[in-house]
Amino acid sequence: MPDGRTDNPQLIALQTYLNGLDKDEGSLIVALQRAQELIGYLSEDAIFMVGQTLNIPVSKVYGVVTFYSFFRTRPRGKYDIKVCLGTACFVRKSPAILNELATLLQMEVGTTREDLKYSLNTVRCLGACGSAPIVQVNDDLYANVQVSDVAGIIRRYLD
Amino acid sequence: MHQSIKRVNSLEDLLELQRQYSHIADFRTGRRREDGHREVLICGDTGCVANDSTEVVREFNRQLAAEGLEDQVKVSVIGCFGFCVQGPIVKIMPDNTMYVKVKPEDVPDIVHQHLLDSRRVKRLLYHDPSSGRDLEHSEDFPFYKKQKRVVMRNLGLVHPEKMEESIAFRGYEALARCVCEKTPQEVIDIVRASGLRGRGGAGFPTGIKWQAAADQPGDVKYIVCNADEGDPGAFMDRAILEGDPNSVLEAIAIAGYAIGAHEGIIYIRAEYPSAIHRLKLALTQAHQYGFLGKNIFGSGFDFDITLRYGAGAFVCGEETALLHSIEGGRGEPTPKPPFPFEHGLYGKPTIINNVETLANIPVILLEGAEWFSSIGRPGCSGTKVFCLAGKVRNVGLVEVPMGTTLREIIFDIGGGIRDDKRFKAVQTGGPSGGCIPESHLDTPIDYDSLKALGSIMGSGGMIVMDQDNCMVDVAKFFLEFAIEESCGKCAPCRIGTKRLHELLTKVTSGRATDNDLELLEEFGQTICASSLCGLGQSAPNPVLTTLRYFRDEYEQHVHDHHCAAEVCIDLMEFEITDACIGCNVCKKNCPVSCIDGAIREKHHINQADCIKCGSCMSICPVGAIIKK
Ligand SMILES: Cc1cc2nc3c(=O)[nH]c(=O)nc-3n(C[C@H](O)[C@H](O)[C@H](O)COP(=O)(O)O)c2cc1C
Numbered sequence: 001m002p003d004g005r006t007d008n009p010q011l012i013a014l015q016t017y018l019n020g021l022d023k024d025e026g027s028l029i030v031a032l033q034r035a036q037e038l039i040g041y042l043s044e045d046a047i048f049m050v051g052q053t054l055n056i057p058v059s060k061v062y063g064v065v066t067f068y069s070f071f072r073t074r075p076r077g078k079y080d081i082k083v084c085l086g087t088a089c090f091v092r093k094s095p096a097i098l099n100e101l102a103t104l105l106q107m108e109v110g111t112t113r114e115d116l117k118y119s120l121n122t123v124r125c126l127g128a129c130g131s132a133p134i135v136q137v138n139d140d141l142y143a144n145v146q147v148s149d150v151a152g153i154i155r156r157y158l159d
Numbered sequence: 160m161h162q163s164i165k166r167v168n169s170l171e172d173l174l175e176l177q178r179q180y181s182h183i184a185d186f187r188t189g190r191r192r193e194d195g196h197r198e199v200l201i202c203g204d205t206g207c208v209a210n211d212s213t214e215v216v217r218e219f220n221r222q223l224a225a226e227g228l229e230d231q232v233k234v235s236v237i238g239c240f241g242f243c244v245q246g247p248i249v250k251i252m253p254d255n256t257m258y259v260k261v262k263p264e265d266v267p268d269i270v271h272q273h274l275l276d277s278r279r280v281k282r283l284l285y286h287d288p289s290s291g292r293d294l295e296h297s298e299d300f301p302f303y304k305k306q307k308r309v310v311m312r313n314l315g316l317v318h319p320e321k322m323e324e325s326i327a328f329r330g331y332e333a334l335a336r337c338v339c340e341k342t343p344q345e346v347i348d349i350v351r352a353s354g355l356r357g358r359g360g361a362g363f364p365t366g367i368k369w370q371a372a373a374d375q376p377g378d379v380k381y382i383v384c385n386a387d388e389g390d391p392g393a394f395m396d397r398a399i400l401e402g403d404p405n406s407v408l409e410a411i412a413i414a415g416y417a418i419g420a421h422e423g424i425i426y427i428r429a430e431y432p433s434a435i436h437r438l439k440l441a442l443t444q445a446h447q448y449g450f451l452g453k454n455i456f457g458s459g460f461d462f463d464i465t466l467r468y469g470a471g472a473f474v475c476g477e478e479t480a481l482l483h484s485i486e487g488g489r490g491e492p493t494p495k496p497p498f499p500f501e502h503g504l505y506g507k508p509t510i511i512n513n514v515e516t517l518a519n520i521p522v523i524l525l526e527g528a529e530w531f532s533s534i535g536r537p538g539c540s541g542t543k544v545f546c547l548a549g550k551v552r553n554v555g556l557v558e559v560p561m562g563t564t565l566r567e568i569i570f571d572i573g574g575g576i577r578d579d580k581r582f583k584a585v586q587t588g589g590p591s592g593g594c595i596p597e598s599h600l601d602t603p604i605d606y607d608s609l610k611a612l613g614s615i616m617g618s619g620g621m622i623v624m625d626q627d628n629c630m631v632d633v634a635k636f637f638l639e640f641a642i643e644e645s646c647g648k649c650a651p652c653r654i655g656t657k658r659l660h661e662l663l664t665k666v667t668s669g670r671a672t673d674n675d676l677e678l679l680e681e682f683g684q685t686i687c688a689s690s691l692c693g694l695g696q697s698a699p700n701p702v703l704t705t706l707r708y709f710r711d712e713y714e715q716h717v718h719d720h721h722c723a724a725e726v727c728i729d730l731m732e733f734e735i736t737d738a739c740i741g742c743n744v745c746k747k748n749c750p751v752s753c754i755d756g757a758i759r760e761k762h763h764i765n766q767a768d769c770i771k772c773g774s775c776m777s778i779c780p781v782g783a784i785i786k787k
Binding site: 024025026027028029030032033063064067069070071085086087088090091092103104123124125126127128129130131132134141142143147 | 205206208209210243246388390391394397398411429430431468469471472473484487488489490495546549554555586622630633636640665701714738
């Protein structure tokens with residue numbers, strides 16, 4: 001891909017987007033956010049493309065990518081499960097919910113399963129402290145989750 | 160937007176529009192009634208959406224259509240009412256009836272009984288446990304009685320996506336009056352006289368900061384709105400942006416006028432999609448009306464606002480780190496001075512203000528500095544919004560005058576501790592704050608009193624803890640946060656927080672000595688004194704305050720290897736009691752096969768092999784397994 005040619009439609013879309021940006025560092029984070037939105041994660045190709053188009057050394061781009069927790073360099077599972085570990089959720093026992101999810105899905109926290117079906121991660125505060133503890137699966141929010149609810153939640157995301 | 164929007168070219172134009180739309184405000188506040196006409200207000204804040212309020216909205220629309228009521232009854236999705244634990248909340252105007260915990264299946268009753276027959280749906284009214292009565296009007300709820308809404312004046316009242324509603328509630332009038340009738344210096348003088356201090360945590364006087372930037376030479380300056388809201392237990396800034404984005408936009412423009420800037424930037428967390436959506440809509444509409452852009456209100460003042468998204472780094476809430484992040488780099492702090500007001504974004508004078516700080520500005524300019532400083536206490540005027548959460552009954556967003564006591568917030572507004580448990584501590588200020596015990600609950604809250612207790616005001620997170628929370632574990636939780644979020648640039652923060660965490664882990668696993676407690680204190684103080692930015696300087700606060708107020712709990716862990724809250728798993732044993740029926744279920748499920756026992760005989764856990772996962776306890780059909 002270093003020559004800039006690709007037939008990956010997502011990368012083509014990214015290239016079009018990048019061409020319209022100011023070619024300076026001020027555009028870097030915006031560009032990476034857009035790349036992740038298009039591709040789902042920041043692939044090596046995407047990181048190269050951003051660096052080359054904006055005229056920023058790839059090492060520098062990489063430094064920025066790894067600094068921010070929002071960016072990921074691996075694909076996410078089909079169902080992206082997040083357990084809130086903000087303080088309100090923490091004091092209302094969200095770590096137990098996280099454990100239960102890890103046990104039932106047979107996976108480690110912070111990973112994506114081999115079959116790319118589930119990712120299990122923690123987040124710091126989704127801003128819904130009134131309904132703590134909170135679990136988010138893709139765009140669905142689950143409020144006041146108890147350990148005994150976990151199996152039922154997973155059952156909605158089996159296909 | 161249906162009708163084409165006419166640009167507003169003067170203060171007079173705006174006041175004329177305000178008059179045109181005044182019926183909206185009058186109806187919404189119950190000042191005006193129209194035969195048969197009603198409005199259903201539904202909270203569309205993230206908290207209520209998590210509880211399915213979107214489906215409640217859909218159900219109302221379906222039911223109203225089915226009854227042919229669409230013309231008489233309007234459904235509006237608005238901002239946070241604050242009483243989040245009772246969500247989704249539905250309010251019927253002009254009757255001023257508040258229904259709580261409304262589920263989609265409750266909607267037909269509201270439509271048939273209330274809207275068609277004017278009878279209240281009793282079972283959906285708020286039941287006040289203190290008086291035992293069902294209350295209809297929110298003003299009568301103990302939760303709202305001691306509150307005063309200044310910052311949140313429009314939340315739960317104004318539709319955040321409709322500019323005409325903002326205008327009806329005097330939106331952009333303060334901006335118009337500033338640019339048309341006041342000099343920048345007059346604006347700064349009013350803000351100074353109001354005594355407003357920064358709500359982002361440090362409490363720096365806003366007027367003084369603006370003055371410093373205004374005094375800088377040059378005509379390129381910036382206003383940055385800090386909407387990074389990093390405290391993992393605070394969501395007031397999100398709620399303000401979702402519920403009343405126009406007040407924040409207006410304030411940014413006013414700040415720009417005051418210091419001589421023409422560009423504003425809102426740095427907002429990418430994790431807040433709904434707030435971003437509302438801001439974008441408000442920006443587009445503000446441009447259409449001419450509230451932003453060129454020649455605002457015909458005054459010759461130009462101002463524009465753009466959005467920048469944070470990418471998930473707590474340290475980016477710190478001013479210098481935030482600026483580096485906007486410039487596209489790693490969000491690492493740099494030493495001050497130079498201060499942002501002299502050398503900020505792209506090297507230009509820059510003012511950074513928090514969302515809540517800004518939301519105060521329009522109302523200060525409309526009502527006057529004297530009005531504002533009459534609220535709160537001397538040296539600390541106005542109100543503060545707190546995100547009251549944790550083990551308290553009435554979880555939600557509360558706004559109180561400065562100087563209200565912690566006890567009033569937790570027990571009068573918050574309704575005390577859930578499930579009749581015992582209060583243990585309240586944590587203010589998030590990861591940079593501290594835990595305050597019962598003996599200090601009568602402290603009137605302001606920046607200085609909380610600091611004297613070893614905590615801070617912070618952005619307004621207030622997490623209540625009960626007897627089931629272990630204070631060592633809580634301190635450890637906050638340190639884990641600090642370790643994860645430390646940017647790594649300076650050694651005291653990068654290495655020191657790790658060492659503190661190791662010491663705490665020794666405590667929670669029963670391996671610590673008295674000497675370790677001394678070390679914790681010494682390390683903590685050293686990190687505070689030697690870190691580069693506010694993150695490291697305050698990261699030990701949760702440890703230092705728990706050591707100060709809950710030392711006996713630490714000592715219990717160290718001396719007796721006991722965790723009274725039953726949280727520190729390493730100090731606990733699982734035990735099978737005589738209630739065991741010998742069903743073999745726990746034995747089959749134990750991941751390390753450390754349970755023995757023949758069928759129909761009492762089982763036994765082999766403590767040496769037990770990994771304390773607790774799966775036996777949760778699976779036992781007769782609850783015969785206990786933790787001690
Ligand atoms: C580690 C750290 C995180 C911070 N996070 C925030 C934040 O999320 N929101 C905020 O408004 N201020 C935050 N601040 C405070 C800001 O640096 C700054 O003081 C504030 O935005 C100034 O605005 P104000 O004067 O209106 O309060 C943080 C400070 C530090 C040291």
